[in-house]
Amino acid sequence: MWPLVGVLVMMTSLLASFAHAQQPPLIDRKDFFGEIQISGAQISPDGKWLSFIQPYKGVRNIWIKKADEPFSAARPISADAQRPIRTYFWSRDSRFVLYAQDHAGDENFNIYAINPGAARDPATGLPPTRALTDMRKVRAEIYAVPKTKPDILYIGLNDRDPRYHDLYELRISTGVRTLIRRNTDQIAGWDFDNAGELRLAERTTAAGDTEILRMDGDGFTPIYSCSVLEECGVEGFDAANAHAYLLTNKGGLNLIELESLDPKTGAVAKIESDPENRVDLGGVETSEVDYRILFTSYEDARERRYFRDAAFGRQYAWLQSQLPGMDVDLGSRTADETLWIVAAHSDVEPGAVYLWNRPAGTLQLQYRLREELPRDALSSRQPVSFTSSDGLTIPGYLTLPKGLPAKDLPLIVLPHGGPWARDSYGYDPFAQFFANRGYAVLQPNFRGSTGYGKAFLNAGDGQWGRKMQDDLTWGVRALAAKGIVDPKRVGIFGGSYGGYATLAGVAFTPHVYAAAVAYVAPSNLITL
Incomplete structure (x- = not known):
């Protein structure tokens, strides 16, 4: 700065x-504030499809095209006529596109699934949309999309008690829900490991403190806590699937740092804090192939990144060299992490979205946000x-x-x-x-x-x-x-x-x- x-x-x-x-x-x-035409690009996990959000009949909906097709060949797969779809994601096996949507702005979100490969309705030209949680006055939360269980989502529903979300396993292909855990302990979040198994949970106490709990069968054991004036939270699990990554500024720490948390004992060990001792840890990017840390990031006057995977660091350096002066953010990726959606932006660039072939070292422009500017x-x-x-x-x-x-x-x-x-x-x-x-x-x-x-x-x-x-x-x-x-x-x-x-x-x-x-x-x- x-x-x-x-x-x-x-x-x-x-x-x-x-x-x-x-x-x-x-x-x-x-040109500054009008509706963006194309946004939210994602590559399907199998790399065959590229999806994005674009208006359909005046409302923002999900579109899809083959990854190597021009955008002019894209077709809509959703047709919400009332509320724009803001975010969505692919199932791990590339069979379904899923999104959450409320009803007329009531903020009670349900989860919907679309099979882009299903037969299209002759009248609408669209594949069917299925409501996986078709409820009123209930807000669904998505906690985990496990890679090891491609037909499963772990979700929360507050149908029993509007204050708290019970934990369910939801089968995408059928919509069948199985209760995993009734939330009678004021749990605010559930943490799953790399194998898709429930390991930890987090809750806020009556005093406003945060507690991290180890799941023990039908019970739990508190293993870590921080006060209302501190920050602490779980950010995934390490490559060995033994320890959780913990972001915390507990006690004498001023800046949020990355620590390792042992779920068995509650013991912590420092991994990294800002090398310049200026700002909080901003994020941890891990591989979804082997769960190693690729890099950590710190948001100072501009974002700084520190690469823990040397090979990925070299590839990212090449990517940055192709987009000089830009901050480059990583988006969705294929299951094997060969293809990535990346977005380049700066103070005078609202965003340019590319498809990055990491092993081939190629970069293809997909679209620019606010092209008219x-x-x-x-x-x-x-x-x-x-x-x-x-x-x-x-x-x-x-x-x-x-x-x-x-x-x-x-x-x-x-x-x-x-x-x-x-x-x-x-x-x-x-x-x-x-x-x-x-x-x-x-x-x-x-x-x-x-x-x-x-x-x-x-x-x-x-x-x-x-x-x-x-x-x-x-x-x-x-x-x-x-x-x-x-x-x-x-x-x-x-x-x-x-x-x-x-x-x-x-x-x-x-x-x-x-x-x-x-x-x-x-x-x-x-x-x-």
Whole structure:
């Protein structure tokens, strides 16, 4: 991350070139916020099919094509006329496409299965869709899709008690459900090992603490816990299927690290923490062939990855070399992990989706998100940091309008929602929309944001409208002091917690903001 002073020095050196640059034309707002045409690409486990989400009769549905066919040959396999399908997945044997959908927005999700190879209805041209959990006022949860049991899902249903989900085995081909565990112990999550066997569970106690439990027949034994002010959770099992991977910042730890948890004894051993000692562990990517860790990731100003599998690291380095300047995310993969869906994105690239043949070393573009957006008209979004009222360093991102000098610009402060979330590097439609209209955009990751450690997160406790608000104000001051923004032309815009911060901004610091727009904003913390 660049300190703000460093960014300002760079900006000053570029003022002359900015002054002579041409401001991009105004981009229509629908190009930023209109419906995306194609998204959610997945490769089937056998590598024969590529599926994706695209509107069908005006509603987003699932489409499918052979992996080597053009997108023009794709056909829809679902036809929900009321609610867009947002996510889906393939069964392990490539026989079924599955998704969860609620009814008229009631948030009670049922699970549906489609066999793309089934005979299509002559009237609709679509294969039949089967409801595997056809219930009302019941919310289904999917816990595991075991590779060793391709016709099985492990799901939760709260039909017996709406507060808690009982654990079921669901056979995809028939829809037959078998009760595995009645949830009378307030279990919030169930953890299955590499063989598809139930090993652990997690629950929240009345005090808000998290407990990890070992399953012992019909009973259980607590083996690990962390307080309400700490984080701990299971992230799969190791290659030997003996120990669980544990993400935790318990006790004296500030940053979330990766540990090994012995289910038999509850003993833990450190595996890895951030080599730069800056941010929480962000993720662990494991092979689904042999369950080795491929790499760990840390989300700093930009994501950093550390490869534990040297061969995969070399292949990923080649992939990165083909997409310079991009952050490259791995998506779905075939069962043998030869074919992968990957997405490349940056601050000025909403996303380009490719099919990566790993052993062959080839990369084929499938589609681009928001193809209509002129990439060369978008503005750079750079990491910055500044000091708040009490000396705490606040990281964030600054977007400057392309083609304008970085001097006396109008500013939009854009606080994120949550507040237990964070802004990340990459394309941001709001930042680009405002920058295209001549505004600088500041997105501070104020105290209480996630990813920067326990101390930074807990520094936000009791600070809504107080020091969390200072973090925004001092960001404005830092930019104004350097002459980048005009302090008389500052607006604030946000939703959810960002909406609260917007209301608090004009209520508590009206001298800072000339305009404010809040959406889905809580305004009364007592009734929140």
